[in-house]
Amino acid sequence: MIMSQRSAHRWVDIRANERRVLIWSFLYFFSLLGGYYMLRPVRDALAVTAGRTYLPLMFTGTFVVMLLVAPLFGALVARFPRQRFVPWAYRFFLLNLVVFAALIHLDVLRMGVAYAYFIWLSVYNLFVVSVFWSVMADVFRNEQGKRLFGMISAGGTMGALVGGWFTSTFAETLGLMGLLLLAAALLEGSVQCFFGATRATREPARASDVAAADSEALERGEPAIIGGGVLAGVVQVLR
Numbered sequence: 001m002i003m004s005q006r007s008a009h010r011w012v013d014i015r016a017n018e019r020r021v022l023i024w025s026f027l028y029f030f031s032l033l034g035g036y037y038m039l040r041p042v043r044d045a046l047a048v049t050a051g052r053t054y055l056p057l058m059f060t061g062t063f064v065v066m067l068l069v070a071p072l073f074g075a076l077v078a079r080f081p082r083q084r085f086v087p088w089a090y091r092f093f094l095l096n097l098v099v100f101a102a103l104i105h106l107d108v109l110r111m112g113v114a115y116a117y118f119i120w121l122s123v124y125n126l127f128v129v130s131v132f133w134s135v136m137a138d139v140f141r142n143e144q145g146k147r148l149f150g151m152i153s154a155g156g157t158m159g160a161l162v163g164g165w166f167t168s169t170f171a172e173t174l175g176l177m178g179l180l181l182l183a184a185a186l187l188e189g190s191v192q193c194f195f196g197a198t199r200a201t202r203e204p205a206r207a208s209d210v211a212a213a214d215s216e217a218l219e220r221g222e223p224a225i226i227g228g229g230v231l232a233g234v235v236q237v238l239r
Contacts, residue, residue, distance in 0.1 A: 013147045021200035022148055025136060026155035028193035032132055033156040035186035036125055037163030038179045039097075043121045045176060046114035058118040065119050066126070073127060082135055083198060087191045089131060093124055094187045101180040128190075135194065139201055 014022060047055065077085060100120075103113045140148060163186075167179060174182065 014151075018144065018148065021139065021197050022151065024193050024197035024200055025139070025148075025152045028190055028197060029132060029152055029156035030159035030162075031186045031189040031193060032128055032159065034159035034163035034166075035183035035190070036128070037160045038167050038183040038186070039121055039124070041167050041171060042176050042179055043118055046117050049110060049114050058115060061115065062119045062122045065123060069123060069127075073130075077131075077134070082138065086131060086135065086194050090128065090187055090191050090194075093128065094184045096120060096124075097180050097184040097187070101177045101184075104180070105177045128187075132190075135197075139197060 047058070076089075080088075100113065100117055103109060136149065136152060137145070171179065
């Protein structure tokens, strides 16, 4: 029994002062990818409505928009602290979802909505996930990331599975508008999980264990800035 407990401890090495921020981070990624996997089928349905002939144009539009938006993203994350930038960015996308839901419900500008949503979702996916990993790379030190990022990633995997299952089961009942609004609610849930993780990093027992950049900002009484470009968080996680 003792050997079994020690073996489990080696596999799941979580310190007492890491539990709360780990749980919030797990739920953060769960709700983020759960919502995204509800949005993907909406894109497919709208793309079918638009017709296959428009797919090359949609992919080209996505490429061009990403080239234009990526420098803007880098400028924003380098200027604003994450306590302000993350909720602003996520709620901006949330507002986009509400607008798309209203347009689909009213059945206006069908072709324009399909084209815009196809491009928008590609930008959305890259940005919200990049912001998430940028936050995780800031909150956790390298040593902690090696131990904890696997469990946090499992939250995203579970969210993707649950989001996909829920969509396949209730898509006909909810319709496209219902799926968009539910995904918007999950995105707001991601914002609340971000706040929860941020509060956990401010606890006295945790404040001495955050990443170096955050520690310096806390000493100066300043909020931490995410920094980097659109893929900075992903690159840091891979390192």
